[in-house]
Amino acid sequence: MTALLRQSVNTFSNDDDAIMSNSDIELSGGTEFSDGTEFSGDNGNSSDSEISSDSEISSDKASARSRVTPLSADPSTGELQLEERTSLRRVRGLSTELADVTEVEYRQLRLEQVVLAGIWTSGSAAHAEASLRELAALAETAGSVVLEGLIQRRDKPDAATYLGSGKAAELREIVISTGADTVICDGELTPAQLTALERVVKVKVIDRTALILDIFAQHATSREGKAQVSLAQMEYMLPRLRGWGEALSRQAGGRAGSNGGVGLRGPGETKIETDRRRIRERMAKLKREIVAMKSSRDTKRARRQRNQVPSIAIVGYTNAGKSSLLNTLTDAGVLVQDALFATLDPTTRRATLDDGREVVLTDTVGFVRHLPTQLVEAFRSTLEEVVDADILLHVVDGSDEFPLGQIDAVRHVINDVIREQDAVAPPELLVINKIDAADPLSLAKLRSALPDAVYVSAHTGAGIPALKKRLVEELVRKDVDVLVEVPYARGELVSRIHAEGTVEQETHEQNGTRIRAHVPPALAAALSEYAL
Ligand SMILES: Nc1nc2c(ncn2[C@@H]2O[C@H](COP(=O)(O)OP(=O)(O)OP(=O)(O)O)[C@@H](O)[C@H]2O)c(=O)[nH]1
Numbered sequence: 001m002t003a004l005l006r007q008s009v010n011t012f013s014n015d016d017d018a019i020m021s022n023s024d025i026e027l028s029g030g031t032e033f034s035d036g037t038e039f040s041g042d043n044g045n046s047s048d049s050e051i052s053s054d055s056e057i058s059s060d061k062a063s064a065r066s067r068v069t070p071l072s073a074d075p076s077t078g079e080l081q082l083e084e085r086t087s088l089r090r091v092r093g094l095s096t097e098l099a100d101v102t103e104v105e106y107r108q109l110r111l112e113q114v115v116l117a118g119i120w121t122s123g124s125a126a127h128a129e130a131s132l133r134e135l136a137a138l139a140e141t142a143g144s145v146v147l148e149g150l151i152q153r154r155d156k157p158d159a160a161t162y163l164g165s166g167k168a169a170e171l172r173e174i175v176i177s178t179g180a181d182t183v184i185c186d187g188e189l190t191p192a193q194l195t196a197l198e199r200v201v202k203v204k205v206i207d208r209t210a211l212i213l214d215i216f217a218q219h220a221t222s223r224e225g226k227a228q229v230s231l232a233q234m235e236y237m238l239p240r241l242r243g244w245g246e247a248l249s250r251q252a253g254g255r256a257g258s259n260g261g262v263g264l265r266g267p268g269e270t271k272i273e274t275d276r277r278r279i280r281e282r283m284a285k286l287k288r289e290i291v292a293m294k295s296s297r298d299t300k301r302a303r304r305q306r307n308q309v310p311s312i313a314i315v316g317y318t319n320a321g322k323s324s325l326l327n328t329l330t331d332a333g334v335l336v337q338d339a340l341f342a343t344l345d346p347t348t349r350r351a352t353l354d355d356g357r358e359v360v361l362t363d364t365v366g367f368v369r370h371l372p373t374q375l376v377e378a379f380r381s382t383l384e385e386v387v388d389a390d391i392l393l394h395v396v397d398g399s400d401e402f403p404l405g406q407i408d409a410v411r412h413v414i415n416d417v418i419r420e421q422d423a424v425a426p427p428e429l430l431v432i433n434k435i436d437a438a439d440p441l442s443l444a445k446l447r448s449a450l451p452d453a454v455y456v457s458a459h460t461g462a463g464i465p466a467l468k469k470r471l472v473e474e475l476v477r478k479d480v481d482v483l484v485e486v487p488y489a490r491g492e493l494v495s496r497i498h499a500e501g502t503v504e505q506e507t508h509e510q511n512g513t514r515i516r517a518h519v520p521p522a523l524a525a526a527l528s529e530y531a532l
């Protein structure tokens with residue numbers, strides 16, 4: 001595993017190590033306090049403007065990454081040239097913990113070079129490795145360079161330091177030898193575990209949750225998306241406010257904080273309390289804003305429902321090919337990227353199925369194992385829309401190592417939302433995508449495990465006609481039987497029955513056309529007054 005994840009190992013000189021811990025001291029001095037300030041928005045909209053600058057930046061992730069290359073290419077330089085450091089400003093690391101540009105630069109520098117640490121508690125070794133590989137992909141999506149990965153076999157995470165003490169010491173060695181500036185743990189750590197592990201490895205430690213939140217913050221573009229992510233980040237930060245950088249500030253001895261070391265406790269506590277209150281206020285405001293944005297979306301949705309267009313929600317694991325499939329089905333031109341969480345905002349497109357029926361398809365945010373609960377919470381309004389759909393098109397990456405695990409993770413999130421809403425789950429149509437790239441043997445296994453799924457390739461178009469046919473079948477299944485006598489004056493209703501439904505019997509009576517047919521529920525409602 002270690003070899004697998006090792007991409008480049010560079011050794012910062014001891015000198016540089018000194019520089020790093022120096023900046024740690026600076027950072028830790030006030031980090032945890034300034035977090036709050038930044039959040040609570042001393043200038044009311046700080047959080048918004050920050051995130052939007054992020055999204056501009058992340059829109060060009062590829063070039064942003066290439067700009068980092070010179071840094072890792074010449075690691076021995078020790079200290080960075082000023083312009084190199086300035087160029088690092090483009091991606092912010094954890095957007096929530098930086099107070100000024102200097103810190104941004106240092107944090108950037110540190111977040112670029114990461115070592116991963118995971119715990120293998122259950123399942124096979126291959127599962128544990130896949131999870132860590134996914135963490136590596138997430139870290140890269142966030143703009144970091146992954147130097148190395150480490151997995152420990154344990155029954156459960158160590159209560160104190162997540163990894164066992166021996167492994168934590170080993171991690172410290174790896175951090176030193178690779179010159180890493182950040183450790184990312186493959187799980188959600190308690191604030192205390194983060195602090196304790198930071199104390200051992202002596203560089204910043206973040207967890208999977210913080211990483212995913214960071215990616216979302218970089219990718220959110222719509223106002224609603226940004227608000228949802230901000231809310232999730234605040235939710236995550238709130239209990240950790242005191243913890244951040246605490247371990248490092250201890251090392252810093254008397255230099256920690258502008259109040260001096262011992263002074264941290266008194267005024268510090270008070271400051272944290274104020275910060276917490278401000279964050280809570282800001283969170284409450286965001287929640288209200290999100291509710292307001294949702295209601296405008298509800299109006300749109302209601303209009304669609306009035307127009308009686310069935311809706312199909314495309315859901316699935318991140319990078320499964322949801323946007324690609326939407327494009328293939330509708331020529332939508334939605335952004336497709338080999339990156340995790342390329343899509344955060346739902347895109348809705350109309351399409352006409354083979355039987356002439358109009359539908360709307362909605363592309364949605366992808367899911368991932370251990371999707372932070374804060375995000376599920378924040379994206380609830382978006383997810384609710386998914387739950388309201390007539391059909392869930394569940395897209396799965398057929399070329400993934402563990403597609404069944406992906407399916408479970410996605411269903412888990414959806415079921416949670418459904419249960420909380422007391423809603424009825426829409427019928428799910430499983431679509432196994434990327435069959436062009438899948439290994440034939442695993443694909444054969446998948447076909448026997450999931451015989452009801454549709455197998456497609458959004459790239460080659462294979463299976464797409466079959467998928468469209470299945471969609472029609474699923475919608476027909478929702479059709480209802482009606483027996484009506486439509487007055488001759490309402491000829492347009494008769495035309496609709498012919499266009500949207502299946503006519504079984506049609507006779508012309510004295511007062512109108514008598515028809516027995518299967519029709520979509522919406523049309524049945526429109527016909528109800530003529531029912532016999
Ligand atoms: N080989 C192959 N690659 C595909 C296929 N469909 C999508 N991809 C690739 O998979 C990657 C992800 O595709 P997207 O459509 O962005 O996936 P998504 O599910 O919308 O991803 P997120 O929005 O990030 O959750 C891209 O690199 C696509 O080119 C396919 O049928 N075959």
Ligand SMILES: [Mg+2]
Nearest residue numbers: 322323342343
């Ligand atoms: Mg997408």
